[in-house]
Amino acid sequence: MCGIVGYVGDRRAAPLLLERLRRLEYRGYDSAGICTIAEGGFHAVRRKGRIREIACAESLPGTVGIAHTRWATHGAPCEKNAHPHLCGKFALVHNGIVENDGALRASLLRQGAELKSQTDSELIVQMLDREYDGDPMQTLVRVLRRVEGSYALGVLCLDCPGVLFAARRKSPLLVGVGEGECLLASDLPALASEGMQAYVLEDGELAALRADGAEFYGADGKRIQKKPHCTVPREEIPSKGRYPHYMCKEMAEIPLAIRQSLCDLRQDHTFNDVCEVLCQTDYVEIVACGTAYHAGLAAKYAFERLAGIRTDVYLAGEYRDGLPDCTGGECLTIALSQSGETADTIAAASLAKQRGKTLLCITNAPYSTLSSMGDRALVTRAGREIAVAATKSYQAQLAVLYALSLGAARARGRNVDKEYAALERLPDDCRILLSRLGRIGGWAERFRGARSVYFIGKGADHAAAVEGSLKLKELSYIPSEGYAAGELKHGTLSLVDQRTPVVAILTQRQLAARLMNAVSEVASRGARVFLVTSFPEFCARREVISSVVLPETSPLFTPALSVIPLQALAYETALALGNDPDKPRNLAKSVTVE
Numbered sequence: 001m002c003g004i005v006g007y008v009g010d011r012r013a014a015p016l017l018l019e020r021l022r023r024l025e026y027r028g029y030d031s032a033g034i035c036t037i038a039e040g041g042f043h044a045v046r047r048k049g050r051i052r053e054i055a056c057a058e059s060l061p062g063t064v065g066i067a068h069t070r071w072a073t074h075g076a077p078c079e080k081n082a083h084p085h086l087c088g089k090f091a092l093v094h095n096g097i098v099e100n101d102g103a104l105r106a107s108l109l110r111q112g113a114e115l116k117s118q119t120d121s122e123l124i125v126q127m128l129d130r131e132y133d134g135d136p137m138q139t140l141v142r143v144l145r146r147v148e149g150s151y152a153l154g155v156l157c158l159d160c161p162g163v164l165f166a167a168r169r170k171s172p173l174l175v176g177v178g179e180g181e182c183l184l185a186s187d188l189p190a191l192a193s194e195g196m197q198a199y200v201l202e203d204g205e206l207a208a209l210r211a212d213g214a215e216f217y218g219a220d221g222k223r224i225q226k227k228p229h230c231t232v233p234r235e236e237i238p239s240k241g242r243y244p245h246y247m248c249k250e251m252a253e254i255p256l257a258i259r260q261s262l263c264d265l266r267q268d269h270t271f272n273d274v275c276e277v278l279c280q281t282d283y284v285e286i287v288a289c290g291t292a293y294h295a296g297l298a299a300k301y302a303f304e305r306l307a308g309i310r311t312d313v314y315l316a317g318e319y320r321d322g323l324p325d326c327t328g329g330e331c332l333t334i335a336l337s338q339s340g341e342t343a344d345t346i347a348a349a350s351l352a353k354q355r356g357k358t359l360l361c362i363t364n365a366p367y368s369t370l371s372s373m374g375d376r377a378l379v380t381r382a383g384r385e386i387a388v389a390a391t392k393s394y395q396a397q398l399a400v401l402y403a404l405s406l407g408a409a410r411a412r413g414r415n416v417d418k419e420y421a422a423l424e425r426l427p428d429d430c431r432i433l434l435s436r437l438g439r440i441g442g443w444a445e446r447f448r449g450a451r452s453v454y455f456i457g458k459g460a461d462h463a464a465a466v467e468g469s470l471k472l473k474e475l476s477y478i479p480s481e482g483y484a485a486g487e488l489k490h491g492t493l494s495l496v497d498q499r500t501p502v503v504a505i506l507t508q509r510q511l512a513a514r515l516m517n518a519v520s521e522v523a524s525r526g527a528r529v530f531l532v533t534s535f536p537e538f539c540a541r542r543e544v545i546s547s548v549v550l551p552e553t554s555p556l557f558t559p560a561l562s563v564i565p566l567q568a569l570a571y572e573t574a575l576a577l578g579n580d581p582d583k584p585r586n587l588a589k590s591v592t593v594e
Ligand code: M6R
Pocket: 289, 290, 291, 292, 336, 337, 338, 339, 340, 341, 342, 345, 388, 389, 390, 391, 470, 471, 474, 589, 590, 591
């Protein structure tokens, strides 16, 4: 996480860095800082809080600089821990985690170093200053040999005031080379300038950026030649349009996200290839985190029921730690990630490759690390998602996974015409549902004082329940759990009382009786029950305080719909509590540390 930008050229660095840094605020926003070089010295501003807190830095002098927006890993979010870190002739911004922090810190302290922060990042700048031999690039190479873990670095040295040094290992970092200027950034949107060529630094690579171009180096410090990855696409400046927050704008874009994703697949020959692969596949495993993991849980039912392919879904961060390797038969691993930069998902994907699995990466970011790792890559076309809470990307991921399960089913000779038609109708169903969410504001008023909340469902509805719960936790900070409805009575029911709202999700006809048993059980303990259902007849049940009825679709695709009121509930509850729904506390959009 954390966002890095750097600039060297003939323009004033500070205003440009601040503007580019704002485009990376989704990566972290607990503190921010900037440092330029001018008149033989560093000029730095660092503050706790969001990038707006360093707006005063706009007047800093110089045409070379680095800037950072932080998501704290080592050390609390406060001014002294904010980047850039300075030591002697060096200034540095870092994204990543120094895993041998303890050993390096002890060694520096033994040598008498005076550490000013609690961060692991400061250790690198301290080592640079101590080991400096007059050649900043070779010093950086030597120092980084002793650093374990991940880093994307931007480094300034007072002895080379026209150079910006960069290095990368396991944290994304791009170099942009334009006319008379170079930029460094964690992500493509921060590079966007007319005609700029983007270079992706690979693990172990370093770079020296000057106004007239960039030189690249391998981990051994020797020059290497690199080809540009792409011409930076023109950046659409993100805007909330007529919406008060990105989150509600992005929810309104759900129908479009599904439509565009499906439309793209029709024109993408990789899609047909993957369906052929799936036809020969005995086993699918999906690795993902957070909301993407929940999309995987929901899609499991479609892969198993429609295509008859056994599917397991793994939290990417747990995948490598002792989970059994599938044996026998052909396996397709699907790594699913909106950003394509989630470190846990990348690590799981590379392990799957090492284990000899065929790897399909599905991301919403065609230039991301993950999208270039797979044997095959597909993209969701959700468009840029800015709010930290994933909304439209969830439905876009489901659309692609549902389409794959249908493609696999057809390739296996199954008749899935009815489900195909349902998938085509899904964007319209979402649009209709979005127009029916008026009462959710009233629900939020009742949720704002809750001690804890349960979301219950069975089968695919359980997958929707866990996503609804994640949204509420993330935005309202109210403890909540997504639970398999029948499991409550095995212990958790003891937590339910009149201060525990319960959201029940019911879209699976064959499971209705058992789901409603669980509803009666919680209502008998005083819980107020809110129902999200495909079946209007259950809304009149006396246990149900309020309900939302979903448009009719295939029972396998209902999570794409049932999650929408739950997203809206989280949004409205956040507003009712005075929280910022776009930037919840302690979080970041892109989680690039393991
Ligand atoms: O970019 P990814 O899809 O890999 O991100 C995975 C999770 O970090 C992400 O879905 C997270 O759970 C969302 N903020 C939840 O709203």
